[in-house]
Amino acid sequence: MQAFDYNNLFQKSKLYIQRALDEDREGDLFPFWISLSLELLARSTLSKISPALLADTNSNDHLLYAFGFETTSKPRSIQTSEVFQRLLKINISFTQDDCKIANSIVEQRNTELHSAIKGFIDYPASMWIADFYRICKILLKSQMLTLEDLLGKEESQAAEMMIAVEDNTTKKQVIDKINAYKKVFFDLPIDQQKNKIVTAQVEIRRNYSKAKIVKCPACGSDALLSGDLFSISAAKLDVGNIRQEKRYIPTKFGCVVCGLTLTSYQQIKITDFAGQFTLEEYLDPLDYHGIDPENHVDIDYLVQQKIEEMTGFGEYQDE
Amino acid sequence: MSIKNEFKNIAILKEKGFQTVVNGSVDAIIKQISVECNESYEIVSNDLTPNKEPTNHKKTLSTTYGYNEFPFHTDGAHFLIPPRWVILESTNTIAYKTATVLVDTFEFSNFVPYDNVLNHAIYLVSNGNYSFLTTIINKVLNGKPIFRWNPLLMKLVSKGLTFDLKNVNHTPVRIEWHPKQILIVDNWRMLHSREAVIDEEKLNRELKRYNLTPLDTHASI
Numbered sequence: 282m283q284a285f286d287y288n289n290l291f292q293k294s295k296l297y298i299q300r301a302l303d304e305d306r307e308g309d310l311f312p313f314w315i316s317l318s319l320e321l322l323a324r325s326t327l328s329k330i331s332p333a334l335l336a337d338t339n340s341n342d343h344l345l346y347a348f349g350f351e352t353t354s355k356p357r358s359i360q361t362s363e364v365f366q367r368l369l370k371i372n373i374s375f376t377q378d379d380c381k382i383a384n385s386i387v388e389q390r391n392t393e394l395h396s397a398i399k400g401f402i403d404y405p406a407s408m409w410i411a412d413f414y415r416i417c418k419i420l421l422k423s424q425m426l427t428l429e430d431l432l433g434k435e436e437s438q439a440a441e442m443m444i445a446v447e448d449n450t451t452k453k454q455v456i457d458k459i460n461a462y463k464k465v466f467f468d469l470p471i472d473q474q475k476n477k478i479v480t481a482q483v484e485i486r487r488n489y490s491k492a493k494i495v496k497c498p499a500c501g502s503d504a505l506l507s508g509d510l511f512s513i514s515a516a517k518l519d520v521g522n523i524r525q526e527k528r529y530i531p532t533k534f535g536c537v538v539c540g541l542t543l544t545s546y547q548q549i550k551i552t553d554f555a556g557q558f559t560l561e562e563y564l565d566p567l568d569y570h571g572i573d574p575e576n577h578v579d580i581d582y583l584v585q586q587k588i589e590e591m592t593g594f595g596e597y598q599d600e
Numbered sequence: 601m602s603i604k605n606e607f608k609n610i611a612i613l614k615e616k617g618f619q620t621v622v623n624g625s626v627d628a629i630i631k632q633i634s635v636e637c638n639e640s641y642e643i644v645s646n647d648l649t650p651n652k653e654p655t656n657h658k659k660t661l662s663t664t665y666g667y668n669e670f671p672f673h674t675d676g677a678h679f680l681i682p683p684r685w686v687i688l689e690s691t692n693t694i695a696y697k698t699a700t701v702l703v704d705t706f707e708f709s710n711f712v713p714y715d716n717v718l719n720h721a722i723y724l725v726s727n728g729n730y731s732f733l734t735t736i737i738n739k740v741l742n743g744k745p746i747f748r749w750n751p752l753l754m755k756l757v758s759k760g761l762t763f764d765l766k767n768v769n770h771t772p773v774r775i776e777w778h779p780k781q782i783l784i785v786d787n788w789r790m791l792h793s794r795e796a797v798i799d800e801e802k803l804n805r806e807l808k809r810y811n812l813t814p815l816d817t818h819a820s821i
Contacts, residue, residue: 291740293733295735296733434715
């Protein structure tokens with residue numbers, strides 16, 4: 282299982298990032314090596330959990346290879362886009378936004394390699410390098426490593442600074458946005474404010490099962506927080522009901538009252554709702570156990586009984 | 601010189617990275633280490649005797665350097681997980697002046713200017729049927745840093761300087777061999793070498809080596 286081996290994937294990622302850092306930061310090869318390094322780091326993250334997570338599922342041979350068995354066919358792993366999809370499903374704070382960024386970087390590399398079009402022209406490294414370092418930090422954290430382990434001391438300090446600047450910029454934008462919505466809402470006449478709060482309750486009730494209700498940081502009203510689902514708990518029996526927990530990373534916030542919206546984890550983490558959240562769902566026992574009632578009761582008899590209850594037609598009238 | 605070293609626990613090993621014992625039992629030492637580290641080991645033993653002349657057909661220190669001084673190295677560097685402990689035992693009743701020399705890598709593993717060489721330079725380790733990439737100090741294999749160095753087997757594949765003991769401060773410790781002496785070495789921490797074999801010992805210097813490799817490479821140590 283050498284091809285899926287965690288150590289090799291991580292060390293190769295490290296080798297490629299060093300090649301990137303040796304290049305001119307505005308040159309063609311800098312983003313190219315970075316994209317290769319990102320793919321390998323993502324793969325190493327899955328392999329750290331189990332090399333089997335990298336095995337192409339089209340053939341059992343690849344899975345057997347991942348478990349160390351000798352196979353006759355060449356080991357094949359899943360596509361990079363599938364690697365990112367799987368990372369979304371494990372609990373490492375890797376969000377849909379991160380997935381999109383990571384896929385975009387890899388797509389540019391594929392454009393460069395497999396087409397006549399030059400990659401990284403429309404999406405230059407300057408646009409995503411801070412996000413790249415931030416994603417690396419997430420992936421490394423899940424491997425119990427730091428940016429320094431990947432980049433070395435000096436480069437990791439620079440990377441941390443870029444992440445912090447990006448965070449600070451986002452932080453300022455979010456705080457400004459919250460303050461702007463706060464001002465607009467509280468400048469409204471009181472009756473209009475009350476009216477908006479009442480109207481919003483309808484919308485909140487309609488969506489409460491799909492989102493968490495939180496207090497809006499601008500107007501203080503009930504607002505909705507939704508996110509990327511990353512895991513579902515086993516079903517538990519709770520006082521006669523079957524309960525399941527769905528765990529989310531928050532990626533969308535919306536307040537129907539004042540209109541404030543936040544559309545990424547990066548923005549939401551500035552507020553108080555940064556942690557993962559859980560929504561409870563109560564399952565229909567028939568659906569959960571796959572029970573078809575017709576297999577157990579006589580529906581025609583029940584229908585007849587119901588009709589008799591409702592119409593009052595029973596044996597008495599037959600007398 | 602009277603030596604009364606006894607192996608009671610791994611406290612000295614942890615502190616110094618090695619310990620010498622006289623008239624001890626290798627079996628009892630392995631058992632004690634295993635209990636204290638909460639680990640089981642695969643144990644491979646073999647006899648070490650000086651090779652006459654360098655040969656070309658096998659890439660080992662012994663065939664490459666013959667009776668000459670060996671370069672500093674760690675044992676089993678070609679294995680993904682090298683032996684955690686190396687135990688050398690002189691089974692003979694005579695002393696040897698040809699010393700085993702130890703260097704503690706803790707002396708320089710935190711030497712900042714050498715951080716890139718030890719923690720970030722990538723080497724390809726060729727092992728015939730299994731090659732792999734590693735840094736000299738590898739933290740990702742086991743969670744605990746493993747210091748690995750064998751200049752014969754490790755080829756630098758990233759840019760930059762390769763490891764050279766001359767570039768770092770270190771204090772070699774010479775271990776001459778007393779009859780029935782045992783030397784226990786933390787092979788994930790200590791570099792070792794053998795001095796050039798003196799003439800009188802070319803035919804009779806014989807040590808038994810036990811390599812102890814954790815069976816569960818992720819056990820806590």
